Amino acid sequence: MSRMREIIIQEIRTKGPITFARFMEMALYYPGLGYYTGKGVKIGPAGDFYTSPDVHPAFGQMLARQFFEMWKHLERPARWFLVEYGAGKGRLAQHILNFLQERHPEAFTGLTYYLVEISPYFLELQKEELKKFSSPSTRVIPVKTGAELPEKLTGCLFSNELVDSFPVHRVRQTREGLKEIYVNYRKNSFVEEEGPLSSPLLASYFSDEDVALAPGQEAEVNLAAREWLKQASGRLRKGFLLTIDYGGTARELYSPFKHQGTLRCFFKHQLIASPYQNIGRQDITASVNFSALMRWGREFGLQNLGLLTQARFLLKLGILDLAAGAAADYLFDAERLKMTLAIKKLIMPEGMGEAFRVLIQSKGFRELPRLNVFQTF
Numbered sequence: 001m002s003r004m005r006e007i008i009i010q011e012i013r014t015k016g017p018i019t020f021a022r023f024m025e026m027a028l029y030y031p032g033l034g035y036y037t038g039k040g041v042k043i044g045p046a047g048d049f050y051t052s053p054d055v056h057p058a059f060g061q062m063l064a065r066q067f068f069e070m071w072k073h074l075e076r077p078a079r080w081f082l083v084e085y086g087a088g089k090g091r092l093a094q095h096i097l098n099f100l101q102e103r104h105p106e107a108f109t110g111l112t113y114y115l116v117e118i119s120p121y122f123l124e125l126q127k128e129e130l131k132k133f134s135s136p137s138t139r140v141i142p143v144k145t146g147a148e149l150p151e152k153l154t155g156c157l158f159s160n161e162l163v164d165s166f167p168v169h170r171v172r173q174t175r176e177g178l179k180e181i182y183v184n185y186r187k188n189s190f191v192e193e194e195g196p197l198s199s200p201l202l203a204s205y206f207s208d209e210d211v212a213l214a215p216g217q218e219a220e221v222n223l224a225a226r227e228w229l230k231q232a233s234g235r236l237r238k239g240f241l242l243t244i245d246y247g248g249t250a251r252e253l254y255s256p257f258k259h260q261g262t263l264r265c266f267f268k269h270q271l272i273a274s275p276y277q278n279i280g281r282q283d284i285t286a287s288v289n290f291s292a293l294m295r296w297g298r299e300f301g302l303q304n305l306g307l308l309t310q311a312r313f314l315l316k317l318g319i320l321d322l323a324a325g326a327a328a329d330y331l332f333d334a335e336r337l338k339m340t341l342a343i344k345k346l347i348m349p350e351g352m353g354e355a356f357r358v359l360i361q362s363k364g365f366r367e368l369p370r371l372n373v374f375q376t377f
Contacts, residue, residue, distance in 0.1 A: 008027070
């Protein structure tokens, strides 16, 4: 029996059944033993899943283009900030910083780039990989939590595949009303039990989203995303919050066709049916409700600029220019072919193009900024 499994069992024996959100929090983030806090490769061929930055640097280059446009909307401040939440090993930061340094040195000079990452292992990798970018005029600063950020920032806060990894509450619609799913341990195995809602926010969540679950339907509620959004918007004096993740609107995620919810587990690039296997060694995720992020954003003083698919986002930023350039001389080149296939994966519906959404919110502007990605073709 793994040490992480033993710790969870002991908590249940001491305190009684725990919410699924608590189980997921421990399995993913328990100090030194959770999936994201332990050592080891999580992303890429040797890990359990891929993210867009692992597909090709083009993803980071397009983000850098977007941040440069945002910097101009901020009236080209001499000092500004990029804050990447859930920065992992720093690969996306490297692609963004490379592009800004080479293509937009006027924005690169004066930039402070914070990488927020809970994993001590990834923090060490970041320091080694990104130290070349630090200079008297440009700073790259890895931190463990958002609490270490300056009180008020002017710039862009962003995340890529972060919110889907937050612990979620799981609920089920019953004849007696909405019930929460708890985790217990009996007869040498984890079992799920229905119980009362652990938070008043769960009681009003679905009516606030204007959806009704079907009888017997299960669903996830990401209250941790609300708290993160509150903290992030509180740090932003003026600028943008950009969230990229897989998910959809409330009506998409809570339709009767998703009767069992959207919870998924990944281990060695395999989809695993049960969250109670490989505890501390497998990823557990749930699709992001972007309707809730927009609703909560308004509550915390953010302006919703728009929600779009990753495909449209990348196309509007000009990702096809890279593919066109790669094919310009019509000569076969393995690296150019690799780039073309990677771009296809990032934008095509059968890849990441439609499953991933991009939400952009702003704060501190008298008039809503008109970003190019929201202009018609």
